[in-house]
Amino acid sequence: MSLDVDIEHSHGAFHLSARFVSEPGVTALFGRSGSGKTTLVNIVGGLIRPDRGRVTVDGQVLVDTERRLFVPKHRRRIGYVFQDSRLFPHLSVRQNLLYGRWFTRGNGGAVAEFDAVVELLGIAALLDRRPESLSGGEKQRVALGRALLAHPRLLLMDEPLASLDEARRAEILPYIERLRDKAGVPILYVSHSVAEVARLATTVVILADGKVTAVGSVLDILPLADTSDGxxxxxxxxxxxxxxxxxxxxxxxxxxxxxxxxxxxxxxxxxxxxxxxxxxxxxxxxxxxxxxxxxxxxxxxxxxxxxxxxxxxxxxxxxxxxxxxxxxxxxxxxxxxxxxxxxxxxxxxxxx
Amino acid sequence: MTAEEWTAVRLSLLVAVTATAASLPFGIAIAWLLARGRFWGKSLVDTLVHLPLILPPVVTGYLLLILFGKRGPIGEFLNDTFGIVFAFRWTGAALACAVMGFPLMVRAIRLSIEAIDTRLESAAGTLGAHPLFVFATITLPLSLPGVIAGAILCFAKSMGEFGATITFVSNIPGETQTLPSAIYTLTQVPGGDAGALRLTAISVVISMTALLGSELLARSIGARRVAT
Structure with missing residues (x-):
């Protein structure tokens, strides 16, 4: 998988101008809040149309403003795990997990079997429950499974642990690691936590004030990161x-x-x-x-x-x-x- | 109860159910457009939908007569191409009731659609769902309490509609004489008081049943949603 991003986007006074190519594995988008990480991920996921630029995944063009090309989000096969899990409140955990199954036929994405994903994420006991009865950590695990079962070719994670306390984070991180190691789906991971990035990422893209300031392997880049807990x-x-x-x-x-x-x-x-x-x-x-x-x-x-x-x-x-x-x-x-x-x-x- | 009174009750129910069922798809579509759409002339659509609520019912009925009467531009077209006649038929009564109930229905549905978190819809989109599928599986089920409330409001309005109906399709027993028209007629003839009172009682019972039914339905949906 290769993700090639070269976009410009303005929103009010904020200007985002980002250009990077990511390697297989986990690419971390790292920066302070307000640096444009979420906007960038939303552009890749098709939730925002950029003012100018191109986004390609594996050579397929998702956005190209010059050629007036825009693939809508439901045809991108890009999974998205949101900071707030966004589970469907009127459906059970099982129905939430299976929501994407109608659209996966022949899409060629990574094949993820229901039972395997349920086991990987340890959510077998939750299947018949409703989202509002789940804890924050359980919700995020279900959201992960739901995105994975839509067979994405790229998984976006926008600070999936930000709304959780330290204990819940420690509970979920191993699952994301297993995802990275076993499911074989490339991940674009947004975070402002050095510890998370150090633990998960292979490539790091550092964003500051809407601009990419550094791209490279986690060992080279992270020490340069401008952070309070460097x-x-x-x-x-x-x-x-x-x-x-x-x-x-x-x-x-x-x-x-x-x-x-x-x-x-x-x-x-x-x-x-x-x-x-x-x-x-x-x-x-x-x-x-x-x-x-x-x-x-x-x-x-x-x-x-x-x-x-x-x-x-x-x-x-x-x-x-x-x-x-x-x-x-x-x-x-x-x-x-x-x-x-x-x-x-x-x-x-x-x-x- | 006399046979004529029964006929009025049956006709009223038929008219109200038809008006509600036929306008519901349009009500949902318009409510969705007003809640989510961004298009030129949106406030014009909004005003048009609400017009029957502020116009005198007789005016609405008369406008319907002009537009949908046998010689009216729309009425003539429908009669020539589809053979559908509204003037002085029970279908015309249903049309008048639907138009009068429409703003109430759209308001209720629109409010419940606006209350839905659009981020859930975009999440469904990232899972591969086409916008129409998202609407059917996320937006519609989540706005169901509002849809039910809107339908009940339209039904109740239809059961009570008088001014527009009598102006548009007159007061023909067995064809366009609904409950309110029948009550009105009975109060105009000597010795009709007993019949008017019976129909009034029936009217109260039907309205209360509809309200109670919607309450129970909304509660069971709510209960299903919090059940674990």
């Missing part, structure tokens, strides 16, 4: 487990990391997400310190913002970002090229 992503492999202390050691390009015991066998690829404010810097190798993880690296770039500064480190090729106060930056006389030691206070992990 962080870094490290690809790593489970190297060994320490049963006595209940720890797992991970090997990454930047060095070894020790983390609380993961239930993943040796050799499993994992993706570690380290928030910038969980990284301290030291000029000397720190000794007699409680933190287990210290990585050596060089300062690559310092981006001041008010009283704080984001310091990007090059740790043997991997990028790590630390958020320090401007005072610390001055006190340590940090400058590009200076070797430092990064003390990591906490790491969150996702299997990849």
């Amino acid at each position: 962080g870094s992503v490290l690809d790593a492999v489970v190297a060994r487990h320490d049963e006595g202390f209940q720890l797992t050691t991970l090997a990454s390009a930047a060095g070894e990391l020790q983390v609380p015991r993961l239930s993943a066998p040796r050799g499993t690829s994992v993706r570690a997400y380290i928030r910038a404010r969980d990284v301290m810097l030291s000029l000397q190798p720190p000794q007699e310190i409680s933190a287990l993880n210290v990585l050596a690296g060089k300062v690559a770039q310092i981006t001041p913002s008010g009283a704080q500064a984001d310091v990007r480190l090059d740790c043997n090729g991997a990028v790590l970002t630390a958020r320090l106060t401007a005072k610390s930056v001055q006190r340590l006389a940090l400058a590009p090229g200076r070797p430092v030691y990064a003390v990591i206070k906490s790491v969150s992990f996702e299997r990849s």
Whole structure:
């Protein structure tokens, strides 16, 4: 699957101008609220007609304003999971799931069987219930299943977890991962959460004020993301487990990391997400310190913002970002090229 | 009850049911247009639909007579091409009732369509449903309480319609003499009071049954919707 977008659209004072090509897998549209993510997804889904431009999926033109071409949304075969699940209130969960079945015949989309999807999403017990009796997390799972059963060739997800609390998010994320890994449907995923993007995405498109500022793989792009909870992503492999202390050691390009015991066998690829404010810097190798993880690296770039500064480190090729106060930056006389030691206070992990 | 009184009751029911059933598809279509459509002349359509509500019923009846009478432009055309005659027939009574009940019906349906979240309709579209299918499976079922309310209002209006009917199709026993016309006639003749009273009682019973029926129907739809 390849999605090729090159559009311009104005809505009031807001101007969206976006151009990118996405790779198979999960493409994350990432940016602050108001950056134009939802507008862009609505254009791809056919809910909004752009002022100018082209959208193609797998070579099929969905919109081309120059040729006055516009494929209506019901003929696009693009599934859409909305932030508010938008389940049909007068239909049962089963009827909601089966709504798209009338239109799937011979559309050539990814074949998703009812039973398989129900099992994948763990919604077998909900089938005869009405949408209003479901919890937020259950609603989103049903909405996911409903979109999937319409056999889409591309799935759009507009902040599907935004309306949920932390516990419900943790409940749904694994299902989206399973979707990505098993259903084989490419996904365009809108989010403003670095943790979600780090966990799910293969490609990241960063939007700011209606413009695409960066496109690339999650490892290259995410450290550049302009976010309040900026962080870094490290690809790593489970190297060994320490049963006595209940720890797992991970090997990454930047060095070894020790983390609380993961239930993943040796050799499993994992993706570690380290928030910038969980990284301290030291000029000397720190000794007699409680933190287990210290990585050596060089300062690559310092981006001041008010009283704080984001310091990007090059740790043997991997990028790590630390958020320090401007005072610390001055006190340590940090400058590009200076070797430092990064003390990591906490790491969150996702299997990849 | 006399045979003539029974005839009036039966005729009234026939006229009201026909008027309601025949105008319902148009009522839904116009309500949808007014709720969702964006077209030039929308306020003109809106005004035309509401006109019978504000015009004196006699005026509406007279306009119908001019347009749909045997010599009227529409009446003549319908008679020549389809053989449909409205003038001084029960079908004309049904037409007058439908026109008088139409604004009430459209209002009720339009309000319930406007209350539907259009985002549900676009969600159905992304699942591959054609707009007509979306209308049949999402919009219509969700606006059903309003459709029922509109139909009942039109039916009740038809049962009570007097001015437009008597002006358009006169007061012919067995053909166009509906309940209100029959009551009116009975009050004009000596010794007709008992018959007028009987028909009044029947009229009250029918109207209350219709109202009660719609209430029960709306409640059962609501109950089905919240059932888990």
